[in-house]
Amino acid sequence: MNEQKRSTFAPPSGDGGLVIINYGAGNIQSIMFAIExxxxxxxxxxxxxxxxxADKVIFPGVGEASSAMKMLVESGLDTLLPELKQPVLGICLGMxxxxxxxxxxxxxxxxxxxVDVVKFSNKVKVPQMGWNQIYNLxxxxxSGIPENEYMYxxxxxxAPLCNEAIATTNYELEYASALQKDNFYGTQFHPEKSGDIGEKVLGNFLKL
Structure with missing residues (x-):
């Protein structure tokens, strides 16, 4: 493991640690590896x-929205999540x-x-898959991330641009590639798959 990276970020301060919500969504292992x-x-x-x-909560998601929401409802997590007071990070479908x-x-x-999530038109290739820039951070x-870095x-x-947008990306049109409201954060991009810059986003979240 890269010792320099180990010393860059302070761990969560309390005793509850970091919890990744398990509700049947995909892509959990890659997030676990990025945290490690x-x-x-x-x-x-x-x-x-x-x-x-928990001191921090990560809400992952890869899959289909209605099926994932059904799993949240069946587990009662749909009522728990909006009530959380600690920093919460939703990733991709989680956001x-x-x-x-x-x-x-x-x-x-x-x-x-x-904000209401909508589908890209048929004027562009769907899904958007690959690297694209984030700006208006x-x-x-x-923190410490330059404008126009590439994320996966x-x-x-x-999510269309709205008052809660904290990052913008352009694909057919400008949209919100990250959101924040109070203690809740969301990224449309996958920080765990976005190299060193993505890991810095995760590290910033751990420092909140």
Missing amino acids: RLGFKAVLSDNPDEIKA QLMCKSSEEGNTKGLGIFD KSELF LVHSFY
């Missing part, structure tokens, strides 16, 4: 008490589910972010 590369450990859990006690709704499967979301989540994205649906 930063020198930290994360617990995978669907236990409400463990999630509430989209934190919005009011999604056109994918006509899905009602958690309503944390005041507005949050401590992007895979998605067919997007």
